[in-house]
Amino acid sequence: MYELTNVTKKYQQGGRTVTALDGVSLTIPDGQLVAIQGPTGGGKSTLLQMLGALDRPTDGTVELGLANLSRLGDRKLGDIRAKEIGFVFQGFNLIPTLSAQENVETALAPLGVTASERRERAAAALASVGLGDRLTHLPAELSGGQQQRVAIARALVKNPTVLLADEPTGNLDEDTRDEIMDLLEGLWRAQGLTLVVVTHDTAVAARAQRRLQIRDGVVREVA
């Protein structure tokens, strides 16, 4: 469960201070599917970075389960990212020189998994997203939808408790968008994940149990 209390995040940008998050308080129970919408520059990505233990707030607290993410050091935050949190990015962010299987294995590298187990789990994760026959393909040899599937396999191979998706369908056409959303929704149901999706796309947001709107650093519930 996420518990955000009075979270404020300020950046220095070109000599002036930008308030990306302005006193956000928010609770996300375990297993919820949440969509976050809002205009560009409204604070969506910053909120996702707070949830993803990628950054610490300037003020306020971010708790994930028993861990206070706003107080932990870089190493501890890295451990939490490695074990608890899966990321899916708009640009897929696969490593271009590695095969699909090797890309998925990178998520297991920090967990002290043996090489053979790593290969097995990566292959199984790729099979679960429908890419069991694409293990040795490089990202450039895969379509956008397939690349995002590899990224989803990479995010889920470590069995995280949270999956954070930043515009996961932003680079995909409508058909592929629906495929990917079906896949994410299916995995969310099957694994009991907390799934947070940042999206511009109302069709994507409509699938969520709960919709949040963020504008000027302030979050409000969308009925």
Add this chain to the structure above:
Amino acid sequence: MVGTSSAPELEIHVYDLPAPELAGRRKQTAIVAIGMALAIALVIIVNSVSSGVRLAQANVLASVYGVGTDITVNQTPAAPGEGEDAGPQRFDFDAADGTTADGTTSVSRTRLEANRGTSTFAATDLATVGEVDNVTAAAATLSLTNTTFDGALPDRTIGPPAAGEAPPEGGPDGAGGSSFNVDSFTVLGLDPADTAVGPLSAMTLTDGRTLGSADAGANVVVLDAAYATTATLAVGETLAIAGTDFAIVGLVTSASADAATAANAYIPIDVAQALSGLAGQVSDIYVQAASSTDIAQVQADIEAALPDTTVKTQAELASSVSGSLATASDLASNLGLWLSLIVLGAAFLIAILFTISGVTRRTREFGTLKAIGWSNGRIVRQVAGESLVQGLLGGAAGIAIGLVGILLVNLVAPTLSAGATASAQAASPGGPGAGFGQAAQVQAPVDIALTAPVTVSVILLAAGLAVLGGLLAGAIGGWRASRLRPAEALRSLA
């Protein structure tokens, strides 16, 4: 194994192995590896040629001073005192000298003298040197030159022709002329019982036998093989030294096939002293120190014990090697060293810059890896592992190129000429005019083919440099990558 917590240091396996990662960046890998390879090849070649040059210098010295000689002692000749004979060698003939036949008088005279420009000193100094601490062996030699003057001149009993008389007859040309020959060769007297130190120690016997302790006082001679060939002499024949016939018992060459030996003829020192009238005199003492660290002390002690002598160490002798060998030595040690340092520095710089630019280009990649939980240490190891592999690829290629370069040097085997300035010197093989007015310190030019030896240490040095270059570039690149904040790394590409 990657990812096993028991062996985290092996996680430089680069996402599993560096191979797939580096194969995907062939261009960068190739440029860094080629730069490293050229630098390492240059280091190997320069290093190898330098040791070849040093080897050549050692050969030149060994041929003149013998193997194992650390220090030589001799005496600088003093300027001739007033009334002393400072002129050139003289051969005086009385009216009754020579034999006359057919109007021609033949004369012949041989002198065995200390080399011009060398000075002899008491043989008792050898004992003094032997008593110095840390001297393990010392041997004395007497450097001599045997000069034979022979000639034919017209019968001096015939007076100048009176007016209207026929011109004189007789003499070598039958018209009253004269003809003279001068033949000289160098003779080195040495202790036949002790050949461990001194010039003979560096020589290889090619025929007959060398001198032994039983030869003391005997008229036996060992010849330099090159001189024997020139003078058409062989073992079993005799050579006249100072008018005394010596049995030729052996022939020697320099241990280094390229260099001449120290003298033309080697005889027992007691015989040399007696024939030259230099009883109890020696011209050089060869000293071996207990260890290389004792040389300075031994030199100082000998100088203190024998203040009139000149005491030189092998290192000082090395500086006396001259000619193109010395030039090559300077070239190898100065230009070669700086060139390889500069190229090595450039290669390291290229590796570092390419690694840093690679890290910058891969901001998204490292940001993503950090987002999915990679620690800074893991990322540094990743980048360092990749660089190390690039360095090793370059190192392996560099060693291969370097070995080819060394092979080429050895195939071409450029000839260097060298001279060692020394008192114990081989004069040019005898011939008319030789031996007269020789300069005090004669150069015996020696042609040495340069060989570039390959040593394990050079290969290890190259491998070490490859690892060092790879790790250096990797450490700097990895440090850059680890400083990326994941949020900013990801934001920068949004």
